[in-house]
Amino acid sequence: MAIETFYPFEEVEPRWQRAWDEQGLWKTPAGAARRKYYVLEQFPYPSGKLHMGHVRVYTIGDAIARLRRMQGYDVLHPMGWDSFGLPAENAAIKNDAQPAAWTEQCIANMREQFHRLGISYDWEREISTCRDDYYRWNQWIFIRMWEQGLVERRKAAVNWCPRCATVLANEQVINGRCWRHEDTEVEIRPLEQWFLKITDYAEELLKDLEEKLGAWPNLVTAQQRNWIGRSEGALVKFTVKETGEELPVFTTRPDTLFGVTFMSVAAEHPRVREWIRGRENEREVQAFINHVVMEGRAARTDEAAEKKGIALGIHAINPVNEREIPIYIANFVLMEYGTGAVMAVPAHDQRDFEFARKYGIPVEVVIQPEGKTLDAACMEAAYVEPGVMTHSAQFDGLPSEQAKQEITEWLARQGKGEKTVQYRLRDWLISRQRFWGTPIPFIYCEGCGLVPVPLEDLPVKLPENARFGGEGNPLATVPEWLEVECERCGGKGRRETDTMDTFFDSSWYYLRFTDPKNERVPFDKAAAESWMPVDIYVGGKEHAILHLLYSRFFTKVLRDMGLVTLDEPFKQLLTQGMVLNTGTDPRTGETKMFKMSKSIGNVIDPNQLIAERGADVARLFILFASPPEKDLPWSEQGVEGMSRFVNRIWRHAQNHGEALRAAGGGDVTPGEITEEADRALLRMIHEATRRVTHDVGERFQFNTAISACMELFNAIGDYAPRAGDALSARLWAMATRRLAVLLTPFAPHLAEELWQRVGGEGLVAQQAWPSWDEAALRVETIEIAVQVNGKVRGKVRVAAEAGEEAVRAAALADETVQRFIDGKTIHKFVYVKGKLASLVVK
Template identity: 50%
Template sequence: MKEYNFKEIEKKWQKDWEEKNLFKTENKVEGKENYYVLEMLPYPSGNLHMGHVRNYTIGDVIARYKKMKGFNILHPIGWDSFGLPAENAAIQNGAHPEKWTASNIATMKNQLKKLGLSYDWDREIASYRDDYYKWNQWIFKKMYEKGLVYKKKSLVNWCPDCQTVLANEQVEDGKCWRHSKTDVVQKELEQWFFKITDYADELLEGHKELKGGWPDKVLTMQKNWIGKSFGTEVKFKLENSDIEIPVFTTRADTLYGVTYCVLAPEHPLVNELILKDNPSIKTEVENMMNQDMITRTAEGKEKNGVFTGKYVINPINNEKVPLWIGDYVLMNYGTGAVMAVPAHDERDFMFAKKYNLPIKVVITPIDKKTKEKIDLKAEEMENAFIDKGVLINSGEFNDLDNKIAITKIAEYLETNNFGERTIKYRLKDWGISRQRYWGTPIPVLYCEKCGEVLEKDENLPVKLPEDVKFTGNGNPVETSETFKNAICPVCGGKAKRETDTMDTFVDSSWYFLRYTDPKNENLPFEKEIANGWSPVDQYIGGIEHAVMHLLYARFFHKVLRDLGLLSTNEPFKRLLTQGMVLGPSYYSKNENRYLYPKEVELKGEKAYSKETGEELIVKVEKMSKSKNNGVDPLHIINEYGSDTARLFSMFAAPPEKELEWNENGLAGANRFLSRIWKLVIENKKHFNTKEINYSNISKVDKKVLRKLHQTIKKVTESIEDNYHFNTAIAAIMELLNDIQDYSVNVINKEESSESKKIFTELLLKTVLLLSPFAPHITQELWKEIGKITYLFEENWPEYIEKLTEEDEMNIAVQVNGKLRGTILVEKANINNKELIEKMALEVENVKKYTEDKNIIKIIVIPGKIVNIVVK
């Protein structure tokens, strides 16, 4: 028998597919509907990890399945190839980022091809190439002209280690998202911004279009990040002054309970007035400012503040309250000032307790039974009261339901010019300036005569300079005199180029549209072509991008639409956020490090250091280099084959769930493929591809045919219904068991030509069902069967509903109302009461309760129950 040599088979078909360019996509195919499946743009780190294998296999299974379902498929790939890692490598190794990046792309491209992925490599893009980033610059210009780009001085998150600015979304627990060794600090810089806030409402409203296609969790994360709040801006006056401090609140009902106000340390008044009058608090204020924005507002973190020595006047009751500066107030949310109501806000309550500030109750709960007010005493409160209630200590608004009071007090403030109702957003404009080399140059110049000007379209791309020095200090672009010194495109005089480059999230905010028309030299993409593929039908990637890439891409898509380049509103119709790949990690307390698996000895559920015998801390965690628990995909491919790696990664868990890597499961997947190989190769001699005569088949034939059609239905529905590939593969495995039994008990014992036709049908359809998951072995088996076509060009198997239905029914048999057994009745005899009564009385357990007894009557409810009444 021909052996299953996966190395030879996979290499053979990968070469064949590539040489014939079989996955090349035409933008239009007559009679076929376009379907665009896409995995998130990968960063070329140089090495695949198991997360890549899982992510790209999901996309490939969908692409192959949809192609077999008759769609014209677009399934492209490219490289998110700008960014800090390449620049850091240049600094550390003396290699230019371009060479480092190109080398990594070549390596990863070769690795991806080993997985047999059905990519149209003709559409490959790389964001570091100037034929791509030229269009970043072109889009920047169009947005600038539309008033969506501006420059201003701003406090930014600064990573001292990376020497660059980070967006709020790129700060995690006070650290840079790229690493966790250096605290992010605040720094004031001139920055370029995209006005994403102009689209805040539409980004929220667009969630309605995405409902059902995107995970609710992602939509909720975006909604919370955009943070639309309806509230009131109240004017607090600085005591003995005409200076007004606007304060935004969503809780106007608590206005009578204000006992102090707090300014953000960045508030203009802090520098302009307060620190001049009270310089002794300058150090404390600077310490607050140097914390990153995310950490300052983190839930559970102790809040810090300092009294300014000044007071403000509450406009609703003319009370004088102290003015503080606090780290938990941000300048980029609301107005940079808050009114503190410690009795009814948990954060204010903790701050008041810490600094011994007054607490005044203005909302009290109502006893549900007596309907009387419950007397809350501030001195006895252990937490803020934040539930519903009625107002007290609130003048003319006393006894109002607090929800009604929000509107009533807001109206009062507006009538008396003490404030006005307004809407605020947590979302702030997107700062895109980065002080680094490896990114898209911003196409702006500063002319001595003309001021700030844009580069002309015909001069794009503004290319990155080659004569730069990677010292590790500052922005390398600043070291290039040839780049900095330029000619003004307006007057021809001397000008200086902008040396900041764009945030790399710009690259990934529209790349999916470039794939539709990647060779276009006149536009980023042709509108008609992009409309033919937009929005992406199925997008696949990690949930960690919910409020970065996915929000930015939605913003860009809407801007490009408004620029007349598109007709669609959203970039991605359906989103699948795949779960992480997990593996066991082994931590040594004594050595303060994670051990490699080869250094570990396993004894049952416990693990020990082979060298020292120390019992290790074992955890199942996300695979990462830092925890030495990663699995090299190339090792898996070399050991078991890419079909096995693909099959296991789809079978071990639903795609949206975490996948725990298991070597035994991998071996099991390999055994399954070997079984189907053996079954086909050993039984080729029995194949009969003639049409089945369904009127001339046995009961056993019917049963196995029913299993086939049930499996086709199950696999199809599992893929269509949220891509439950694990249940689809499980169904194919069950079918294979039945086919093997059929092979042993029927095919190898009988000469029935109908049975051999059915057996052939079973194996042909099983190979087709399995082909999206394991494309190499199935293509080889297809050839062995005698087929000359490519599987992905075949039609997906169709099931016949009638053949999925069971032709026998289980009917319960009762004696005097108690279940005593069951009978299996063919559907053709379901109304044959005489036969059913006879079968019921012959059940062994029923005989025990009817023998020697007088049968009064037998009640038969067809298809449901038989009840024998005895006396």
């Protein structure tokens, strides 16, 4: 019978996938978990096709889940779909179809791809955020938040396309124009929007970063700390001269108040539209606002970027000296800082200095360096260090650090300000003027105003007959859905046509997985308590701020509602790097390693790789090529190398399967060993077990764990079982069975096939994870190379703990070494412990 030399993955992998499914191996244990482990990867948007970044994150999670099951844990490893979002709606507009059918087809495609990869999900717990059995609970949570005072409705600036007559997402604005109507400039309009008051939890979110998230990467906690942005300072009450209204400004530098020469406000500031209404420069200012908003946050906060602004023609009154100062819109001011209005002190802030020089605004020094005098006319840069107060009325002569406190106290006494703590974090704007999202469950009644839909009437379902003509909000095209009776008074009502930000969906899904079929509440408290927190959460570091911060916020809100008792949702966070490949940037012509991208043309299709090499090769390469936290450079040579490794194991099973089965199944113990070759192989078995257990279970370093498997397989290949020696044959079979077990987290199909062919009982996925024996790891003797005048002339075996004298005696007694030292005088002997003995002779 011919021996196949290549691993027939096309037959092997589907066979074992069927076996796992038939036995329901991945089903979550029923009842309260005894020794629980919750493995969760960030669930994907169902685009219809997995990419290599997906393969990496989900293979990492699967390797951990498989190990934990074999270690005896009750494992929860679910999968679902973050299935609301703009791409489905855009596809509906393009094809004049409903997004639900498109989304469900994409889900079916991706579920099949997960199956082909051998990912061990409990599909009975599958959730999809676009199905009403999920988004019903979005609406329930939203109304409960409203009842808790955590939901507000107020004006905010949005992107508006006059031709579409609808709000656009930032992604739909391209170079300041509508993505559908490239000749139409997008406007910034203030519209009533829904907000979640995440700022109510700012201090706790910040505090728990330090106290409860020690197992998170420092990079992530640092990003969240910066995003929350706690600052201590003063809230100063300026006044708008032309309207008399108060204009509060937050500053960390109250010591510079007397040097304020202008005010800069964000383009998105809610009062700007009213300030410029009817003025000669209204159109000019509005055009500048549109331009600034389209620049994006990164460009506006770039220190090297050009400072741009426009005068509004109105003025603010400085409360410390009653001085009138002009108000500008400046491109570098963001609404997320302070109040969206910044007192500008050109002499003591570099951005203000550059802006003032560009627009001819006065620069006035109010802090002098100790022992020096600055002349504003001669300054080439702002002076930002501490110093001595000057031109600051009664505060002249004070150290500037002391003046911060005294000026703040003076403001408070005068009713012109107060000491305060501000956060960079802003309330979360969650309303979207889109169709494909969770309908916000409120009704507008002419008599009652805003009325929440009763909880028992949820869900408010999306209509199935909305029209996607590309103009207006599709929800407004279905009058039988839109026009309803007020729940309170019975009068005419109109449904809210805004839908929720899709980040709302993903902010609590990890809790729904603990009880996904519950029809009474979002999840049972006991079920959540049994499984939460998530023990390991795997996903990209690009979600460090929004998704992870929002999930932490939701957990605390749901705790305060009494639905859970925990404070944080994710115990440990594993952020994997990107998958890179060589490509050429079409804009610059630069060729190098880029993140895989269609625009760069460097994408590797997982479907094609699995079809050509099999799922196990794909899994092994993606886990071996780089530590998970690092970026992974794609390498066809690396894929080929992993394919060779798989085929070598396959040939070993094919060529020696009968002999390995005949050898018997009992493990060999250290006490049975007498031969050094046997001892070395047994040591390698236990060393590989120790390394894989530690590297996967503790360090999540899959590349080094796979290296340990390779070294064990090399040792198996080098070992020659002695004819007629039952112990030798049993040890050889033990090593091969152990290899099958250790490979299971990484190459589960190959591991099952190998296990079966060497006589293993049952499925390898159901085996208990092995332990290692310290006695087997103990090295009793070691081999030392012996050099004579710099060249290796022999090798001697000595006790592992042998000292220099014992090694010297063994070296001098070795017959081979003696041939090179006979008749010569030994001038020097050096012993490098455990490695080398060196003789210098003349």
